[in-house]
Amino acid sequence: MSGLIKQFSDILGKEYVLTQDQDKAPYLTDWRKRYVGKALAVLLPKTTIEVANIVKLCAANHVSIVPQGGHTGFCGGATPDETGQQVILNLKRMNHIREIDSANQTITLEAGCILQTVQEKAAAQDFLFPLSLGAEGSCMIGGNLATNAGGTNVLRYGNTRDLCLGLEVVTAQGEVWNGMKGLRKDNTGYDLRDLFIGSEGTLGIITAAVMKLYPLPISQWTTLVASQDIASTIALLNLFQKRATSLLTGFEMMTQESLALNEKHFPQMANPLKGNPPFTILIELSDHESEEHVRKLLETILEEAFTAELISDAVIASNLSQANAFWHMREHITLAQAEEGANLKHDITIPLSSLDSFIQETDALMRKHYPGVRIINFGHLGDGNLHYNIAPPLGSDPKAFNLANEKAIHELVYSQVERCQGSISAEHGVGQLKLEGLRAHKGDVAHDLMKTLKRALDPQNILNPHKVVSI
Amino acid sequence: MSGLIKQFSDILGKEYVLTQDQDKAPYLTDWRKRYVGKALAVLLPKTTIEVANIVKLCAANHVSIVPQGGHTGFCGGATPDETGQQVILNLKRMNHIREIDSANQTITLEAGCILQTVQEKAAAQDFLFPLSLGAEGSCMIGGNLATNAGGTNVLRYGNTRDLCLGLEVVTAQGEVWNGMKGLRKDNTGYDLRDLFIGSEGTLGIITAAVMKLYPLPISQWTTLVASQDIASTIALLNLFQKRATSLLTGFEMMTQESLALNEKHFPQMANPLKGNPPFTILIELSDHESEEHVRKLLETILEEAFTAELISDAVIASNLSQANAFWHMREHITLAQAEEGANLKHDITIPLSSLDSFIQETDALMRKHYPGVRIINFGHLGDGNLHYNIAPPLGSDPKAFNLANEKAIHELVYSQVERCQGSISAEHGVGQLKLEGLRAHKGDVAHDLMKTLKRALDPQNILNPHKVVSI
Numbered sequence: 024m025s026g027l028i029k030q031f032s033d034i035l036g037k038e039y040v041l042t043q044d045q046d047k048a049p050y051l052t053d054w055r056k057r058y059v060g061k062a063l064a065v066l067l068p069k070t071t072i073e074v075a076n077i078v079k080l081c082a083a084n085h086v087s088i089v090p091q092g093g094h095t096g097f098c099g100g101a102t103p104d105e106t107g108q109q110v111i112l113n114l115k116r117m118n119h120i121r122e123i124d125s126a127n128q129t130i131t132l133e134a135g136c137i138l139q140t141v142q143e144k145a146a147a148q149d150f151l152f153p154l155s156l157g158a159e160g161s162c163m164i165g166g167n168l169a170t171n172a173g174g175t176n177v178l179r180y181g182n183t184r185d186l187c188l189g190l191e192v193v194t195a196q197g198e199v200w201n202g203m204k205g206l207r208k209d210n211t212g213y214d215l216r217d218l219f220i221g222s223e224g225t226l227g228i229i230t231a232a233v234m235k236l237y238p239l240p241i242s243q244w245t246t247l248v249a250s251q252d253i254a255s256t257i258a259l260l261n262l263f264q265k266r267a268t269s270l271l272t273g274f275e276m277m278t279q280e281s282l283a284l285n286e287k288h289f290p291q292m293a294n295p296l297k298g299n300p301p302f303t304i305l306i307e308l309s310d311h312e313s314e315e316h317v318r319k320l321l322e323t324i325l326e327e328a329f330t331a332e333l334i335s336d337a338v339i340a341s342n343l344s345q346a347n348a349f350w351h352m353r354e355h356i357t358l359a360q361a362e363e364g365a366n367l368k369h370d371i372t373i374p375l376s377s378l379d380s381f382i383q384e385t386d387a388l389m390r391k392h393y394p395g396v397r398i399i400n401f402g403h404l405g406d407g408n409l410h411y412n413i414a415p416p417l418g419s420d421p422k423a424f425n426l427a428n429e430k431a432i433h434e435l436v437y438s439q440v441e442r443c444q445g446s447i448s449a450e451h452g453v454g455q456l457k458l459e460g461l462r463a464h465k466g467d468v469a470h471d472l473m474k475t476l477k478r479a480l481d482p483q484n485i486l487n488p489h490k491v492v493s494i
Numbered sequence: 495m496s497g498l499i500k501q502f503s504d505i506l507g508k509e510y511v512l513t514q515d516q517d518k519a520p521y522l523t524d525w526r527k528r529y530v531g532k533a534l535a536v537l538l539p540k541t542t543i544e545v546a547n548i549v550k551l552c553a554a555n556h557v558s559i560v561p562q563g564g565h566t567g568f569c570g571g572a573t574p575d576e577t578g579q580q581v582i583l584n585l586k587r588m589n590h591i592r593e594i595d596s597a598n599q600t601i602t603l604e605a606g607c608i609l610q611t612v613q614e615k616a617a618a619q620d621f622l623f624p625l626s627l628g629a630e631g632s633c634m635i636g637g638n639l640a641t642n643a644g645g646t647n648v649l650r651y652g653n654t655r656d657l658c659l660g661l662e663v664v665t666a667q668g669e670v671w672n673g674m675k676g677l678r679k680d681n682t683g684y685d686l687r688d689l690f691i692g693s694e695g696t697l698g699i700i701t702a703a704v705m706k707l708y709p710l711p712i713s714q715w716t717t718l719v720a721s722q723d724i725a726s727t728i729a730l731l732n733l734f735q736k737r738a739t740s741l742l743t744g745f746e747m748m749t750q751e752s753l754a755l756n757e758k759h760f761p762q763m764a765n766p767l768k769g770n771p772p773f774t775i776l777i778e779l780s781d782h783e784s785e786e787h788v789r790k791l792l793e794t795i796l797e798e799a800f801t802a803e804l805i806s807d808a809v810i811a812s813n814l815s816q817a818n819a820f821w822h823m824r825e826h827i828t829l830a831q832a833e834e835g836a837n838l839k840h841d842i843t844i845p846l847s848s849l850d851s852f853i854q855e856t857d858a859l860m861r862k863h864y865p866g867v868r869i870i871n872f873g874h875l876g877d878g879n880l881h882y883n884i885a886p887p888l889g890s891d892p893k894a895f896n897l898a899n900e901k902a903i904h905e906l907v908y909s910q911v912e913r914c915q916g917s918i919s920a921e922h923g924v925g926q927l928k929l930e931g932l933r934a935h936k937g938d939v940a941h942d943l944m945k946t947l948k949r950a951l952d953p954q955n956i957l958n959p960h961k962v963v964s965i
Contacts, residue, residue, distance in 0.1 A: 267782075268708075
């Protein structure tokens, strides 16, 4: 095998082929540290041609490749297996922003660019790059594309997929597909771009992209409102969609139980709404006209919501720091859960018309079959996306509880998702974590189509094998 | 072969298997009548299961299938070949709107629904179904999806692809993929939906879909402005994008020469702008707040545009009928061209930052190499989408001119498109018309990927063979 390492070094330069345990260690696990793998080597290419040459070399030697960006994923998609025979291809050195095209409102960049850097570069030229999520300080655009990342701006700007106009991809044969066009319309044949986006590096390796930019809003207003039930919350969302339309950029839901956990671990994050209502909704409007215009609009809609008895209380952030505090409250739920210990996560989508039924029925089943569990339910409600997480009962041994009940609890949630025509993976992807869940819940025809595509594009099964789909 | 006809009849009922010449004739050509084919039979299924059974029967007998909706396409994608061995599968009887889900803002419908009917049904429930194009009175949603149709609302709402959340598809093996979920987020594996959308029936037959709905705007304002050059026009677009953002729902360009042709054939369509300027721009804003709000915004932006000398004249439609007249002016260019006789059409996209260079250079080359040709250039400029059409010189024999120069003129335009990193098919698709052009201009890696996908999903090559890509 040292012959192969030598050949990698010939392509990349010796210092970019990591083979020592201490050098490889940081690349062998994801953020949640749920999976730890082994690797023959960690490869750090700088150019697309280097990536292509590595893939060709791996293909000739039947070595499989795990593409990797910031490895902040939740599903083990960027972690190698335990054989020690795979190579990790980390694209962090490919971090060049090639161009910002103002007239075309596009940014052309390499896969290893860190999301926050992209946001900042865009903002410096008066543009918004709308993708925004918890890991933005370390996740990379290649990984965002590979997993079709979601986040807090999907309601207005769509998922990563919707922000992408063009891609450069290295195929499983080591060919380079140059699809780097910044076009809003292009009907020249099959949609290769969207096939690679969200395929988690199993069909090709994304090395660069052309992404959409938007004008920066000039004013944002954030409010917290109290809702007594999900039916009112959906009616409230529909009201905002109708009145504020595309000014509505955030609609996040937090249950009483989620915020109680928050307050336990971060007392400074107390809910400013009186009495911690059953559902606390964070609403954000963004405007390109004026501060006065958006504030007035927000107040008008809230008045209407009070009159229709959709909400019982509201607090409008009086300044940017209070608005940030509202968002931190929402974002800290994940951290509060981590403080509290192991829990069972479900990243799901439910059609808005079934959300009430889903929550009522799943909550009831959960409390009946697992008395004492805490349902930490929160998420991007505007997209129908819930993080429906289950924490073990207080006083129980979390590890033992999870070990005993993990499979059955996932199955309970996923069968409710299926009943409601929802998705068992909204924005976190599949990776290793949901490989089995996907097989069980996707339906045979869809799963067979996926296997057919994988076999066609990667017949040797060298690109991130046993992630998303197994052939 | 009469055995096969009998089997079709067993599946569909005798009256839905057309085999007589006079019955088949209306299905054998497209709107432009550029292609006329033959068919063994025209099949008119009513259900997805019937479609699946027909595909299975065809697969077993190696009979190829041309799926068809309203057959209003411009590229011959829905016209059979001349062998008389193909069957046409027309989905017009599958025209049931299954559901409008208000809370989820989705409409669930079958492929044979006529676009205008869908718009009307949505409007009746206070929703906008944004897809809008010239053929909307007869084109069908299945065809819109199969070709990823564009139209006049793409600037704000995207192409048909962007409006679709879920699909039902019959595969080349006669399996039914039920992907009918109305979800804004779903990362469960490969993006099968977008692979079928825009594949023009060559990878599967779309039988039903879940599409997005939007709140109906309450006020729209339309204006015509005079621009002296493309650079100013792009600056004007960027100004509107920044100030009006998503209120901007139309930004159409018409050259002097296009409108002169219009006026020749439809004198009542005279340009209300003084002196027929080099570029007439139609701008539409749509608002959900109030008539006053949007009118004021429009006036403010126009003032700014005058001050910056981006425009030299403007006429705001004073009522709905004048607004409609502005749009008719734009839409009648296609009809004026038809009146004038045969012409060479190019449906292309150019990145906005290269549009000025494209038009200047291509116009100059065209006038140099083909003195006297008329360049009928107009289109959805906000999307970078031009209908860059070439009419023969006045006084020449159009047929003879086109026959002699068609190939070279297409090649001149397409090589300029390639220079500018544009697309040779913006919104009309590929069909038969651009099969060769696609092969020549797509690039080998992309074209090989397309062939690999076609072979994988339709190894018998029975779904609309020799459209989009030949294997």
